Amino acid sequence: MDWTQSAISHYLNNLTDLNPAAxxxxxxxxxxxxxxxxxxxxxxxxxxxxxxxxxNSDDMTRPLEEHFYSRKNDVTTYVKLSNTAQIEGCEEINRxxxxxxxxxxxxxxxxxxxxxxxxxxxxxxxxxxxxxxxxKKDVPPTSDIQxxxxxxxxxxx
Numbered sequence: 001m002d003w004t005q006s007a008i009s010h011y012l013n014n015l016t017d018l019n020p021a022a023x024x025x026x027x028x029x030x031x032x033x034x035x036x037x038x039x040x041x042x043x044x045x046x047x048x049x050x051x052x053x054x055x056n057s058d059d060m061t062r063p064l065e066e067h068f069y070s071r072k073n074d075v076t077t078y079v080k081l082s083n084t085a086q087i088e089g090c091e092e093i094n095r096x097x098x099x100x101x102x103x104x105x106x107x108x109x110x111x112x113x114x115x116x117x118x119x120x121x122x123x124x125x126x127x128x129x130x131x132x133x134x135x136k137k138d139v140p141p142t143s144d145i146q147x148x149x150x151x152x153x154x155x156x157x
Contacts, residue, residue: 001029020044051078053106057131058082060124060147068106077149079122079131081105087120087133105156107133109149118150 001008003025010016011026018026020034023041027034034041053066054077064080085107109122121134124146133151134140 001025053078053080055131056080056082057085057107059129060131061129077109079107079109081107081154085131085133087135105154107131107154108152110152112148112150115150115152118152120151122149122151123147 007016011018011022018038020041023034023037024045027037030037034045050067053064053068055062055064057079060079066080068078107122112118112121119136121136121139122131123134123139124131125140125144126146128146139145139148
């Protein structure tokens with residue numbers, strides 16, 4: 001680590017505060033994510049971006065003005081998940097709907113052509129505000145869909 005034993009001892013005994021650079025150095029040495037050492041460090045990391053939550057999954061017609069921090073910045077749209085969001089069709093897999101009840105989360109979505117191997121798709125049906133999630137095989141007919149996206153990830157925050 002190129003530190004003296006005394007310097008390391010001061011960090012470990014809380015005589016010297018761990019700053020972001022020290023946390024990253026410890027994390028690299030221990031081969032762990034810096035967040036495992038300090039969960040509050042993420043917004044100080046250089047590769048973390050402040051991302052905008054574009055919509056709430058219950059109303060895809062009204063833009064949001066909320067943000068969160070993430071290392072993932074390669075997708076154009078982030079949608080805040082309501083606590084009633086569920087993936088349609090998962091009942092047959094798990095015997096009950098997969099929901100986000102009690103969880104705070106974000107769906108990371110993009111155009112279907114940018115992520116054609118997506119297993120879950122998000123659709124806003126015609127005459128609805130709500131975003132619905134479907135297993136690829138359970139997506140409704142195109143004639144019922146206002147807009148369709150590929151789900152890249154669900155991020156729980």
